[in-house]
Amino acid sequence: MNPLDVSPAEVLRQRGLWVGVLPPLAFMAVRWGVGGLEPGAADAPLWPIEPVPVMASTADVWAYFAPWLLGPLLLIGLTWLARRRGWLAAWLGVLWTIAWLGGAAGLAARDLNRAPSQLQPLPTLTAEVLAARGVAPSTHGAGGVEWYLKLQGVELPQRVRVDDARAAAVQPGAKVELERVRGRWWGHFVRGFTLREAAAAAGATAMPAAGGPGATAAASAPAAAGPSASVPASR
Numbered sequence: 001m002n003p004l005d006v007s008p009a010e011v012l013r014q015r016g017l018w019v020g021v022l023p024p025l026a027f028m029a030v031r032w033g034v035g036g037l038e039p040g041a042a043d044a045p046l047w048p049i050e051p052v053p054v055m056a057s058t059a060d061v062w063a064y065f066a067p068w069l070l071g072p073l074l075l076i077g078l079t080w081l082a083r084r085r086g087w088l089a090a091w092l093g094v095l096w097t098i099a100w101l102g103g104a105a106g107l108a109a110r111d112l113n114r115a116p117s118q119l120q121p122l123p124t125l126t127a128e129v130l131a132a133r134g135v136a137p138s139t140h141g142a143g144g145v146e147w148y149l150k151l152q153g154v155e156l157p158q159r160v161r162v163d164d165a166r167a168a169a170v171q172p173g174a175k176v177e178l179e180r181v182r183g184r185w186w187g188h189f190v191r192g193f194t195l196r197e198a199a200a201a202a203g204a205t206a207m208p209a210a211g212g213p214g215a216t217a218a219a220s221a222p223a224a225a226g227p228s229a230s231v232p233a234s235r
Contacts, residue, residue, distance in 0.1 A: 005097065006127050012037075015093075016089075016093070019093045019097060019166065020096070021094060023096060023097050023099075023100030023101055024100055026100065026101060026104055027100045027103055027104040027107075028103075029106070030105075030107060030108050031107055032178060034108050034111040034112065040224055044116065045163070045164065045190075045191055045192060046114060046181075046189045046190075046191060047130040047160050047161060047162055047163070047189060047190040047191075048187060048188075048189055048190075049149075049158050049159070049160040049162075049178075049180070049188050049189065049190050050158065050159060050160075050187075050188075051156045051157070051158055051159075052148060052156065052157045052158065052159050052183070054156060057204075067159070075095075076113065078091065079091060079092075101188075107172070109185070112184065113183040113184045113185050113186065113187065114183060114187075114189070115184070118183070118184035119181040119182065119183065119184070119189070120181060120182040120183075120184075121180075121181055122180040122181055122182055122188070123154055123180075124173055124178065124179055124180070125177070125178050125180060126151075126152045126176070126177055126196065127149040127150060127151045127152065127158070127170070127175065127176055127177075127178055128149065128150045128171060128174070128175050129147055129148070129149060129170055129172050129173065129174050129175070129176065130148045130149060130150055130157060131147075131148040131172055132145055132147050132148070132167075132170065132171075132172060133145070134146075134168070135144050141163075142163045143163065143164050144161055144163035144164070144167060144179065144184070145161070145162050145163075145167040145168055145170075146159060146160070146161045146162075147159065147160050147161075147162060147167070147170075149176075151178075160190050162193070167193075170195065174195060174196075175195075175196040176193045176194065176195055176196065177190045177193065177194045177195075177196055178190050178192075178193050179192040179193065179194075
């Protein structure tokens with residue numbers, strides 16, 4: 001069959017088939033390839049910690065919700081324009097391709113940013129638990145407990161979702177020490193936590209054991225010297 005004899009409808013059908021199949025295949029290839037770079041990464045906890053959105057003014061509310069409002073309106077406007085110009089099929093193909101390839105790029109960047117070999121340790125920080133609420137498991141995560149924290153030296157409150165069983169027993173007002181790391185390009189993460197009260201109790205328990213014999217001898221010394229000390233007084 002002569003390629004020049006192919007009808008325009010057949011050409012469009014073939015192009016549509018390639019556009020419909022290749023972007024999802026690229027996304028799945030990136031997901032499989034990036035996930036296999038460091039197989040042990042999923043075993044260690046890595047909980048993102050981020051500031052709590054504070055709506056102090058109308059401008060803050062607008063800045064927070066503007067992308068969610070203007071984004072769909074922009075897509076609707078461009079789709080209407082493409083339909084008027086006769087570019088609707090091409091425009092939908094472009095949106096389809098951008099969605100899949102953009103998702104693949106975002107997935108690769110996220111996993112590389114969180115790769116254990118790329119994490120940068122940060123100093124341990126003390127935080128006070130302001131509030132806590134349980135989060136049920138879902139398709140987006142394992143659930144756990146979401147903490148609202150006041151970090152030492154940080155003005156805005158922070159939040160982090162912890163999927164450790166010990167977190168359920170931590171009450172508001174408790175202080176915890178957070179083991180933090182920083183991603184390769186962005187974001188701070190928590191790798192573990194320790195209750196300050198538990199650490200202080202462990203240290204207090206260890207102190208008598210370290211100085212027990214010496215302390216007993218020092219306490220018994222005045223009792224042993226008591227009678228002899230009273231002899232000069234009787235003279």
